[in-house]
Amino acid sequence: MEDYFTLVTGSSSGIGKAISIECAKRGMNLLLVALPGEKLEEQAVDLELKYKVKTYYYHIDLTEKDAPKKVYDWTMENGYKINMLINNAGMGAEGPFERQSASYYNTMMRLNMIALVLLTRFFITDLKKLPKAYILNLGSISSYFPMPYKIVYAATKTFVLSFTMALREELRNTPVKVSITCPGPVFTNPRIIEEFRSKNRFVQLFYNDPPFVARYSIKALMKGKSVIRTDLLSKVLYLTEKILPQYFKQKIITRIYRKF
Amino acid sequence: MTEYYTLITGSSSGIGRALAIECAKQKMNVLLVALSGTKLKELSDYLQKTYNVITDYYFIDLTHENAPHEIFEWTKKNRYNIDILINNAGISCEGPFEKFDSSFYENIMRLNMVALVLLSRLFIPELLKQPKSYILNMGSIASYFPMPYKAVYSSSKIFVYSFSRALREELKGTSVQVSIVCPGPVVTNIHTAQSAQDKGKLSRLMHMKASYVAEYTMERMLKGKIIIRPGFLSKVVYYAEKFIPQSIKQKLVTKFFYNE
Numbered sequence: 255m256e257d258y259f260t261l262v263t264g265s266s267s268g269i270g271k272a273i274s275i276e277c278a279k280r281g282m283n284l285l286l287v288a289l290p291g292e293k294l295e296e297q298a299v300d301l302e303l304k305y306k307v308k309t310y311y312y313h314i315d316l317t318e319k320d321a322p323k324k325v326y327d328w329t330m331e332n333g334y335k336i337n338m339l340i341n342n343a344g345m346g347a348e349g350p351f352e353r354q355s356a357s358y359y360n361t362m363m364r365l366n367m368i369a370l371v372l373l374t375r376f377f378i379t380d381l382k383k384l385p386k387a388y389i390l391n392l393g394s395i396s397s398y399f400p401m402p403y404k405i406v407y408a409a410t411k412t413f414v415l416s417f418t419m420a421l422r423e424e425l426r427n428t429p430v431k432v433s434i435t436c437p438g439p440v441f442t443n444p445r446i447i448e449e450f451r452s453k454n455r456f457v458q459l460f461y462n463d464p465p466f467v468a469r470y471s472i473k474a475l476m477k478g479k480s481v482i483r484t485d486l487l488s489k490v491l492y493l494t495e496k497i498l499p500q501y502f503k504q505k506i507i508t509r510i511y512r513k514f
Numbered sequence: 515m516t517e518y519y520t521l522i523t524g525s526s527s528g529i530g531r532a533l534a535i536e537c538a539k540q541k542m543n544v545l546l547v548a549l550s551g552t553k554l555k556e557l558s559d560y561l562q563k564t565y566n567v568i569t570d571y572y573f574i575d576l577t578h579e580n581a582p583h584e585i586f587e588w589t590k591k592n593r594y595n596i597d598i599l600i601n602n603a604g605i606s607c608e609g610p611f612e613k614f615d616s617s618f619y620e621n622i623m624r625l626n627m628v629a630l631v632l633l634s635r636l637f638i639p640e641l642l643k644q645p646k647s648y649i650l651n652m653g654s655i656a657s658y659f660p661m662p663y664k665a666v667y668s669s670s671k672i673f674v675y676s677f678s679r680a681l682r683e684e685l686k687g688t689s690v691q692v693s694i695v696c697p698g699p700v701v702t703n704i705h706t707a708q709s710a711q712d713k714g715k716l717s718r719l720m721h722m723k724a725s726y727v728a729e730y731t732m733e734r735m736l737k738g739k740i741i742i743r744p745g746f747l748s749k750v751v752y753y754a755e756k757f758i759p760q761s762i763k764q765k766l767v768t769k770f771f772y773n774e
Contacts, residue, residue: 350684351634351635351638351681351684352635352638352639355635356582356583356631356632356635359631359635360579360628360632363627363628363631364628367623367627367673368623368624371623371666372616372619372620374611375611375612375615375616375619376616378611378612379612399676400676400677400678400679400680400683401680402684403684404680405680405684406631406677408676408680409676409677409680410673412673412676413627413669413670413672414669415660416659416660416665416668416669416672416673417665419660420660420661420662420663420664420665420668420669421611421662423660423662424610424611424662424663424665425611
């Protein structure tokens with residue numbers, strides 16, 4: 255009986271960490287990938303003890319040259335066969351376009367888009383040979399619209415949505431299901447928690463915790479859902495996107511964003 | 515009296531070259547950027563002689579990490595003030611996702627998206643200082659919806675669309691106008707001309723001349739139009755996209771654009 259693994263990038267915190275736990279709960283063996291300096295060894299031991307699954311880990315900066323290839327080679331060298339690829343690693347930014355440097359945007363695009371596509375490219379051939387395989391890409395409500403004050407981040411998430419949809423269609427007659435999950439605001443790091451505290455009660459209702467997002471996403475992924483809308487805001491914005499003319503969409507989004 | 519320049523990337527052939535000629539026709543000074551080995555010098559001399567404008571050129575591979583910075587430094591060193599930035603350089607791909615290797619996809623993403631964002635980021639502070647300035651980004655019909663068998667390419671153009679619209683919104687009220695042009699198939703070189711011939715009558719009809727696209731685009735860009743749709747196909751697909759369900763769209767694209 256062949257042992258398969260689920261590979262999760264950015265697994266050391268936030269949604270990635272929650273997804274790792276959710277997968278382990280379901281008896282999946284795990285390959286954890288995160289930046290050097292993240293406590294992957296502890297995380298691996300913890301998951302192995304609690305859920306009795308095999309867990310291995312690899313430290314790498316996915317924005318470095320050839321990083322996706324190195325991840326792939328690592329799995330090959332160790333004979334780790336994956337049947338689920340979770341492209342979770344990503345970074346964000348907020349504020350006017352000029353707030354961040356060109357170099358920061360370069361890193362963001364390398365992580366959110368280039369690493370995602372390249373990892374998918376490396377693993378796809380093997381995934382297609384299995385009876386069943388999954389790819390889950392991390393999107394966001396930012397995937398739905400262009401967003402002033404989150405210009406590059408939203409565009410990268412829209413890229414991920416588009417790439418997921420196009421690839422899914424291409425792989426329609428294969429055993430590989432590609433999906434994207436588009437959660438609304440999630441408590442993933444101190445910045446967001448701080449942001450949450452500054453909002454009023456009503457707005458706070460729309461924030462989600464990572465375990466919820468993870469559980470909902472994995473469940474929907476395994477059911478073969480293409481675009482996973484984990485929370486109310488995600489569902490509402492999706493409907494809005496379908497109905498409203500572009501002009502209004504833009505105005506509303508800018509206003510919602512400013513308020514949120 | 516300050517001399518202003520229009521900077522055009524990928525200006526050695528196709529739409530970029532046509533745009534360079536159109537700009538020179540309109541008495542704009544032109545800075546040409548393209549890969550080494552291309553006939554930039556000849557184009558530069560031709561424009562200078564024929565239209566009596568100042569031109570200069572720079573050979574560079576925009577897929578290199580530092581290329582946008584290098585171009586920026588070159589304009590600073592020569593004291594070229596830019597008032598129009600045309601992010602035209604891009605590569606396309608057609609075929610199943612596995613047809614191309616990771617480095618090819620990496621180049622597409624770096625050229626079509628990263629270089630475009632970084633150049634915009636580097637030149638914006640200076641563009642803001644001009645009484646009137648423009649950024650023109652190259653989209654495509656592929657900007658309208660995700661395309662199977664063109665997953666990375668169409669997603670990159672959707673990224674450009676999202677980026678441009680959000681940037682336009684953020685820069686509202688400033689002197690910088692951001693536009694995106696979404697042309698259909700253009701006869702840009704021998705290769706595309708042959709491919710147009712091969713795909714039949716409808717395909718030949720839909721192909722436009724680069725000079726037409728350039729003229730149409732510049733006129734509307736200078737008028738401040740956000741989304742520029744040269745040609746019949748671009749307009750038709752844009753409106754049809756709104757009404758046709760996603761699933762049918764995808765199948766139509768596969769049929770029309772990708773012949774096995």
